[in-house]
Amino acid sequence: MQLRYTAAELAFRKALRAWLAETLPTVPPAPDRDDWSGRRAYDCAWQQRLYGAGYAGVDWPAEHGGLGASPTEQLIFLEECARMRAPGVGAGFVGLLHAGPTLIAEGTERQRARHLPGILRGEEVWCQGFSEPDAGSDLASLRTSAVRDGDSYVINGRKVWTSFAQVADYCELLVRTDPQAPSHKGISWLILPMETPGVQVRPLRNAVGSDEFAELILDDVRVPAENLVGAENDGWRVAMVTFSFERGTAFIADVLESRRLLQETARIARSSPGPRGEPLWADPGLRRDVGRLTAEVCGLWSLILKNVSEASAGRVPVQGASVFKLRFTENRQRIGDLAAQVLGRAALSVSDLPGADNSHIVEDRLTTLAYTIAAGTSQIQKNILAERALGLPKEPRWTSR
């Protein structure tokens, strides 16, 4: 075991740091949360800057236009960007982290040539059409149907929780192509151009009060059969392929943000008077709570290093990813509760109040409600660990079909 980075990794960090220091001051302020076209433009502009500097698709293989970086270099890239508060991946998320890697692994030459350069250059935005109103945790029970008609598929159904759908060019869509097959067996993975007739995007207001999500209503949508990625009815495996690229790097910026929130909570507690006039920070109970959450954040960072090390050794840190997500999401929610406790009644407003630095803290507290739900609820993660890591019996399955 070794904590030190290699000379090459240090040089990578140094060059990146220098580029960020030079570039970030010229980045305009971020647009409003609900200004979708503004957010798309902003995120794509940043992606273009990364592309120009050779930092686009850090983890993509070099032969597909990426940097072909090792998991450790990817860790350094994400750590430095987060530390220096560079814009995040934003609207590029699905394209860069999901659809792109899937096309690299499973797409045809033509599909790759058509989409990969645009994703890397920040010209093409993707959204994800996996979940449905009746297929959440049980994703494989999805019912959106695709019926072959000549050289097209005709698609009918609904998708939900589709982030950035309002401004996306393409959607990675899971559809049922064989209604007779067992649930995992009859699914296909399709590229859906969002301007296809019959695609309707209906914004969905989330608990933060933002229209981050949308519902997709798909009504006799015709997609060319050549948009199939992988074989027909092999879509479940194709969708799972991206998970096998897990390198333990998914939450690097988030852990740094958790630490910042704790530091901020401590700062506010030092300058806020408690009920008897002394600073809130004088309460050892509060300090203990802050310290315990800090210990978890340190442990989570150590776990990231472990998971990245596993990935570097050529293993997929499946167990590590579930372990990490369970503790990270719970920890972040508890940080939000503690921060709100310190803010007191200033936490009753999601917008800034005079003299209180509350808005992003309250908003984060609301946003993180979704953390223990999205991408496999905590309960599903526990089932995964119990079954795959501890070898306990699988959940019984009842098929409704």
Add this chain to the structure above:
Amino acid sequence: MDLTLSPDQLDLRAGLVEFLDAQWTPERLRAGASSPTPDHDSWRRLSELGLFGVTVPESAGGMGLGCAEAAILCEELGRYLVPGPLVPSLLAADRVPGVLTGDCLVALLDRRDPTAVAEHLPNATHLVVIEDSGLLLHPVEGLKSVVAQQPLDPLTPVAVLAGPLGSGERIGSAQDAARWREVGAVLTAALQTGVARGALELATQYATERVQFGRVIGSFQAIKHLLAEALVRVDLARAAVHVAALTLDDPGAGDSAETVAAAKVLADDAAAANGRTCVQVHGGMGFTWEVLAHLYLKRAWVQQSAFGSADEHALGLAERLPDAMLQAEAE
């Protein structure tokens, strides 16, 4: 940066596991728990493995390895519930004659602890007192102490000092004392990680065998989730312990004040919570003396009190937090 175990580290661990698997069977633990006689034979065998000299330089008869290796071994010792003053021996092997060979048993007392209760003092030959100003060695002969008739952990005899200590022999500086506190906290956290893991393994084993309502209880989600949560605690604690041990071996690689405290907080939590989980999953059997579940929990409770409680370490973390940043390599 690589937090996977090297081939040498894997071999080192495998060697100890093979030994412990043969020596420290559940039967032996049960026997030890019902008779309070010290087991000098097994202690000598541990010393023959060279265990206590892991971090002692080769020139002084040790293995010349680091805290990282000591932590890897301590996790296994905790997992097998090996009794005895393990951490004190690992700390004192290079400066108290006879510890390396298993001839002398060292008990420890930190002056920061107001109660003056020392683990393994009833069987010890020496007592080392950790003070802010340094390390002081006392022969146990002539010390007044009262032995607890029924120690909390039947495998960890304890005694309370009942009289004033003499001046003792100074065997370490203030800096050495500070170092002992840090290394001791990390190695105790490593033992705790092992306790947490052993408790999880025992509970998981039971959950795959015990049948109720016509199914093994491990098929019920209530049990599965208890065990999954226990696994999360083990993995988180282990990662924190390894990073802490590495920062002690290579101070430039991280902020040891932070990593050590985090390791102790997380590992204490893991051991105590997993000990409880182990008792709970065993149901009524978990409350019997016969099943080992209570021994994991009791060991966890004993070790929580050693080298600073989780609360103390958490307070330290909170104090440093506003100025502390996550480690990035200096340019």
